[in-house]
Amino acid sequence: MPPVCESADVVICGGAAIGSSVACHLAADPGFSGRVVVIEKDPTYRFSASALSAASIRQQFSSPVNIRISLHGIAFLRHVGEHLAVDGEVPAIDLHEGGYLYVAGEAGAPVLAANQKLQATEGADIALCDPAALKRRFPWLNVEDLACGTFGVSGEGWFDGWALLQAFRRKARSLGVAYRQGEVARYLTEAGRVTGVELADGSRIACGAVVNASGTHGARLAATAGVAIPVRSMKRYVFSFTCKDDIEGCPLLIDTTGAWCRPEGQRTAEGRLFIGSCSPLAPEQDVAWIETDPAVEDVDWGFFEEVVWPALAHRIPAFERIRPGRAWAGPYDMCGLDHNAIIGPAVGLPNLYLANGFSGHGLQQAPAVGRGLAEHIAHGGYRTLDLADLGHERVVAGRPLAEANII
Structure with a gap:
């Protein structure tokens, strides 16, 4: 048996946005004084969904x-x-509250209206707009086949995800969290608890609790402790393009087809830069994400030409005259049960904490999930925001948490 080379109170498997947020919040919690070790396979985060x-x-x-x-x-x-x-240095995450705009035809209008009512009840600043109101606010938008839209007047937008990831890491380190480069091969269990982790090089770290924040590898790692989670890897594309026409005040638009776009950066002499794609991909375009295979970085430009561009040009006619730019592919750790994250203690292994299957929502959910899991580890339960609806229990029971707004 390989010897235990060190020990920690909490080992976090995966050091991207979710794992580093958990580490940061845990180290900052006055009720926690233990040692936290984050294990990250690739500190460059080249293949990370966060990056x-x-x-x-x-x-x-x-x-x-x-x-x-x-x-x-x-x-x-x-x-x-x-x-x-x-040390007084504030991270620059370039938050831009440009809003989201969901649009719907007659069939989708009741869903958007019901969602907006719930969102407003929860305190979100979301406006329900008829086609005339949409045209007044967004004169470049084709509303002929629309029944309504919902627009995030405030509180929605985009930011620098890489900067947020690095800010969580830097803060965690400043609070005493140790980061180790390595790959967690399996969990070590005994009497219904995780007792440690074994790395690919054979070394072991004993621990009192462990967090699975391993992204697209989360299901494989959970299985080493006998825990099944329906998380699979999906390949997603992001395409960039420039448009010379003025598309002023463009939010992050989600079309009825699932195609989406948003502006990126400032207008230049070549026009305004946008990024966009379509979500979800058709099933035949889902692929396993294998970090060691360079082919996963390949981008299918046919998907842009045949699916994304026509949909966006229909909704924003000025996009008929765009100039395509660069593109990249990235992974989603998709929850096959309901496209919602699986968060909290694993059923049957109470000191194994799951943070998996974020289905594209990981960066925006990292602050709350990091805080919630830190509270659960330090205090035995959620204190400020109950995340139990996203718990592993729903997976075991086969009880999906319905979510209508999937992109």
Whole structure:
């Protein structure tokens, strides 16, 4: 048996936005005084969803827990200096509250209206607009086949996801969290508890609790402790393009087809830069994400030409005259049960904490999830925001948490 080379009170498997947020919040919790070790396979985060994400935040969900998570998230981002400044240096995350705009035809209108009513009840600043109101606010928008739209007047937009990830890491380190480069191969269990982790090099770290924040590898790692979670990897594309026409005040637009776009950066002589894609991909385009295979970085430009561009050009006619730019591919750790994250203690292993299957929402949910799991570890339960609706129990029971607004 390989010897135990060190020990920690909490080992966090995965050091991207979720794992580093948990580490940061745990180390900052006055009720916790233990040692935290974060194990990260690739400190460059080259293949991390946190680094490759479009980095946006919205309250336009259809489940209260997701709305509350994002309301906390936007408050955190607005005051990021209060939470993540180190030695007086405030991270620059470039938060831009440009809003989300969901649009719907006759069939989808009742869903958007019901969602907006719930969002408003929860305190989100979301407006329900008829086609005339949409045209007044967004004169470049084709509303001929629309029945309504919902627009995030405030509290929604986009930010620098890489900067947020690095800010969580830097703050965690400043609070004494240790980061180790390595790959966790399996969990060590005994008498219904995780007792440690074994790394790919054979070394072991004993621990009192462990957090699975391993992204697209989360299901494989959970299985080493006998815990099944329906998380799979999906490949997603992000395309960039420029448009010379004025598309003033463009929010993050989600079309009826699932295609989306948003502006990126300032207008230049070549035009305004946008990024966009379509979500979810068709099933035949889902692929396993294998970090060692360079082919996963390949981008299918046919998907842009045949699916994304036509949909966006229909909704914004000026996009018929765009100039395509660069593109990249990235992974989603998709929860196959309901496209919602699985958060909290694993059923049957109470000191194994899951933070998996974020389905593209990980960056925006990182502040609330980090705080919630830190509270659960330090105090035995959630204190400020109950995340139990996203718990592993629903997975074991086969009880999906319905979410209408999936992109």
